[in-house]
Amino acid sequence: MLLGLVLAVPLGISLSQGAGRFGELVSDPMLLKVAGTTGAFAAASVSLEILLGLLFALVLHRTFRLRGWVRAVALLPWALPTAVMAMSWRWIFNDTYGVANDLPLRLGLLREPIAWLGRPATAFAALVAADVWKTTPFVTLILLAGLQSIPRDLHEAMEVDGAGPVRRFFWITLPMLRPAIAVALTFRLIQALGIFDLVWVMTGGGPADSTKTVSLYVYDHAFRYLDGGYGAALTCAAAAAFFAVAAGAGALARGRARA
């Protein structure tokens, strides 16, 4: 009841403000561009995070000395405030002082420094790298919990039948892990599609709007252009789209497990 009210009141206000402005969304070429950028960012970062997260979860699932300690350290990036960590990444990718140039230069991989955040493609890749670094621990945590809920006897039973670790992974671990993957996917997609602070600090949407995301675009309209009506229309449409994509992807991951 309370939750309903908390949700319904702002939603109702935005809808009443944005009503009549939804038509403009269709004919906004910039919206199409930022939606494409946001989608590409979410797809790239979330898929990398799920892959890496799965890998880390499998490693952390094994018993070894200092496991508790390693698990705690692995969570650190996730615990850092995004704006602070984005500032550090901006320095890492700096053309003169950045580690991202210094190391490859010393190793002879690069001949001259690259302005990572100064080129559209590398700026986008830098954002994905920073996001993956920060949120892979979150995915790891969820998948680790999923791994620990898989009964050990299943593995033992298949081992007795002569199945190797690879077969066991694809026949037991992955199918049993699907609910956990679905949860991680849903959460991560919602966050990645709504990305704001990381981009705001690292590139400000540039160069040439190549890293401008939907949230930055909404911010421009609602706060900088003082066009609350269009901002509200954008927000509602974006929220609905993000939710649909995330829920759809989650259901897909879960659905296959049942089949």
Next chain:
Amino acid sequence: MSRFCVVLIALLAGAGGCSRKEGRRVVRFLDQPDSGGAWKEIIARFEAAHPGVHVELVEGPPATNVREDMYATSFLSGDGTYDLAYMDVIWVSKFAAQGWLRPLDDRLPPAARADFFPGDIEGATWQGRLYRVPMRSDAGMLYYRTDLVKKPPETFEELAAAARELQKPPGLWGFVFQGRQYEGLVCAFLEVLRGFGGDVLDEKGEVALDRPEAVRALEWFAGTVKTISPEGVTTYQEEEARHAFQEGRAVFMRNWPYAWSRLQQEGSAVRGKVGIVPMVHAPGCASSATLGGWGFGISSSARYPEEAWAFIEFATRPEQQRLFHFRNGAVPARRSLFEDPEILKESPHYPELRRILQAARPRPVHPRYPQISDAFQSHLSAALVGREAPAEALRRAAEKIRAVLRK
């Protein structure tokens, strides 16, 4: 995230406003943290002369755009948190067009404006009415290394030629400026554009960006990247450019006056080797600096407009601007202070700076300036990183800005 912070802070500040004590007339404004303590001193002086009036400085975040949003959120909700609006020059038309400010024409008659720089007054005017009294001035200029450059350049060709001759990349580049996609990029390019005789809007208010002089300007500007400027200049804001210059890694730099005192600090590699001149221009054209600067307006929702005005009148007097200069490093907005012997002793570059400020011009004064700037920034950035040819970038920017003006 920062959106929520803004709303939250505005709400908190608003809540504070409700609990004010009876009989206490409070005048409140928002600025960045009072680093040198000048505001504290100015407010103490004012309160001593005006018993019963209290001036409250809300120390907000240093990021200008965040403070703009804080003012805008407060004015939008009409909560009356801020009685005074301490405004960057580009906010004036946006705030005035929303009806958030009171006109100040009667309070500051033309005779009282004579001591201020003409650009500061022009930027404080919207549809023929004055909405802001200048407190500090600001304008872009060209810094150069006096130990490397014998005769400072006057034209774009001279600048490029000197840069090419003196630079030894990657350790020493010819020219650094603000090339990241943000407001500073517009400021930097506007000086080049006007130096080539172009502008964003012509006298009739028509978009003039797709004209030949503008194309020549952007061809020159975009042509600096990877020839006389490092590729990374497309990620630079003011501080990145200053670091490059201060560490001796650039011959020329476009920046604001604030950089001067930092370049002259102990430990700076270029201490005592810095000169300033107006930004260069094309033969037959004049240099024109992009104007920044801050000043006070009175909010429409101010509870005590008379007290608010009394504070504005007091704070913008020469004595207070002088203190603001010494304590917080601000450039005064009053021309008479550029002849002040004590200021001149400490800032020998002020006669040159005065010449630059005198010719400085504001960015296009329009309530939808943020949209104009965004359209412009995006295509300037595209030209700098080589995504769009200069003529193409300007054509698209002009199209978008025309659409914004038609709305």
